[in-house]
Amino acid sequence: MSKELAIVAQKGDLENFEGSKALILGDVVYATMADKGKPHQDFVDQEPRAVSQNLLKAYRKDARKLRVAVDPILVGRRGQRFAFAIDAYLAWGRRTKSKDPVVLFGGGQTSQGINIDVMVFIDGELQSYSERVLPHMESYTFKTAVQSLIDEYRNLYEHASFHQAEPLQPWGVPEIQWVGRDALRGLRYRRLGMLTTGKGGFALPAAAALAGVILYVGVISIGWQRLQTATADYDIAVDNAEIRKLGGINTEYLDLMNARRMYMEAPRKQAILADKAQDIAAGVAQVANVRIVEMHLPAPNPLGGAQIGLNAANPAAGQAPGAQTNPQGISGRAPDVLLVISTPKSEASGLDQAEKVMAELAGTTKLSMRLAMGGTREDKGNRVFNIEGFIHE
Numbered sequence: 541m542s543k544e545l546a547i548v549a550q551k552g553d554l555e556n557f558e559g560s561k562a563l564i565l566g567d568v569v570y571a572t573m574a575d576k577g578k579p580h581q582d583f584v585d586q587e588p589r590a591v592s593q594n595l596l597k598a599y600r601k602d603a604r605k606l607r608v609a610v611d612p613i614l615v616g617r618r619g620q621r622f623a624f625a626i627d628a629y630l631a632w633g634r635r636t637k638s639k640d641p642v643v644l645f646g647g648g649q650t651s652q653g654i655n656i657d658v659m660v661f662i663d664g665e666l667q668s669y670s671e672r673v674l675p676h677m678e679s680y681t682f683k684t685a686v687q688s689l690i691d692e693y694r695n696l697y698e699h700a701s702f703h704q705a706e707p708l709q710p711w712g713v714p715e716i717q718w719v720g721r722d723a724l725r726g727l728r729y730r731r732l733g734m735l736t737t738g739k740g741g742f743a744l745p746a747a748a749a750l751a752g753v754i755l756y757v758g759v760i761s762i763g764w765q766r767l768q769t770a771t772a773d774y775d776i777a778v779d780n781a782e783i784r785k786l787g788g789i790n791t792e793y794l795d796l797m798n799a800r801r802m803y804m805e806a807p808r809k810q811a812i813l814a815d816k817a818q819d820i821a822a823g824v825a826q827v828a829n830v831r832i833v834e835m836h837l838p839a840p841n842p843l844g845g846a847q848i849g850l851n852a853a854n855p856a857a858g859q860a861p862g863a864q865t866n867p868q869g870i871s872g873r874a875p876d877v878l879l880v881i882s883t884p885k886s887e888a889s890g891l892d893q894a895e896k897v898m899a900e901l902a903g904t905t906k907l908s909m910r911l912a913m914g915g916t917r918e919d920k921g922n923r924v925f926n927i928e929g930f931i932h933e
Contacts, residue, residue, distance in 0.1 A: 583609035823905030875928035
């Protein structure tokens with residue numbers, strides 16, 4: 541029988557933890573593949589993780605990395621060492637050399653629900669990372685939330701296979717293969733401290749660094765030679781007597797055609813909003829007892845922006861909860877989406893319940909939100925809210 545692991549998924553788990561080693565995940569660990577800004581303003585940065593075992597990819601200047609930070613409560617604890625579940629998941633994904641996408645669900649229980657890490661690998665390289673919160677398995681919305689998550693990633697990665705790892709409990713979903721403890725092999729426990737490297741990088745062995753420099757110089761040399769050859773070929777073609785006799789090459793026409801090509805290849809707002817609708821629906825599904833009655837993208841605004849001052853802001857977008865609205869909305873513009881949602885009536889007032897629901901939805905959908913004028917009504921024991929949302933992307 542496998543040895544029981546000590547798990548720290550939230551601050552409260554440390555109160556009864558007297559051991560020397562624990563696996564950390566959930567609320568006490570934050571990770572992102574974004575390449576700008578701090579991973580989490582209140583957390584302590586750790587060494588970024590390479591997303592590929594390929595040295596040439598891992599040590600490139602523009603290489604993507606999984607940036608990790610931890611709750612300050614874990615830093616510098618005497619006699620206690622911690623292993624990152626996300627490191628074990630990353631190692632498991634690197635061992636999985638599949639040309640088709642492999643989606644791994646890992647994570648653990650918290651008081652708020654099931655905090656999961658969703659990692660997508662292709663050919664042993666991490667392609668995307670996302671942190672999600674599902675309702676507890678006892679919730680009647682759990683199966684719906686899991687299926688919504690699977691559908692979301694199947695739409696993104698058509699031929700993906702799905703896998704689930706400890707310390708999660710098996711969900712019993714046919715589409716998901718249980719890998720269990722295998723995804724936690726080789727855990728490395730260490731005392732956590734502050735990030736000491738100024739730029740947050742890796743210490744590269746001298747031999748590997750020298751080989752990288754030689755290869756880098758060789759690649760630049762080859763690229764420069766190709767550029768020089770192409771430039772010479774172009775000059776010869778432009779100087780051709782027959783071409784000059786016909787009027788030469790009109791670069792203005794080429795610029796115009798290039799501008800048209802760029803316009804046609806640029807993403808359209810309609811397509812962006814259609815993709816966003818799926819993300820929003822998946823986010824709403826994570827909030828217990830809330831269902832979508834209607835969704836409008838873009839949002840109609842027949843009142844010309846007149847709203848009441850009740851906001852649920854998105855902290856990631858720099859919005860403060862309860863900020864006063866302005867005629868153009870939270871983000872200085874008209875709303876992007878109108879959500880009509882229904883939820884069982886609570887003992888709180890309509891506005892208080894709306895504020896609570898919007899705060900949860902803002903966290904799962906990554907939207908800033910506000911309640912529209914006259915945006916609450918009651919219907920057969922339920923409350924229906926008209927909520928306007930703002931996309932920050």
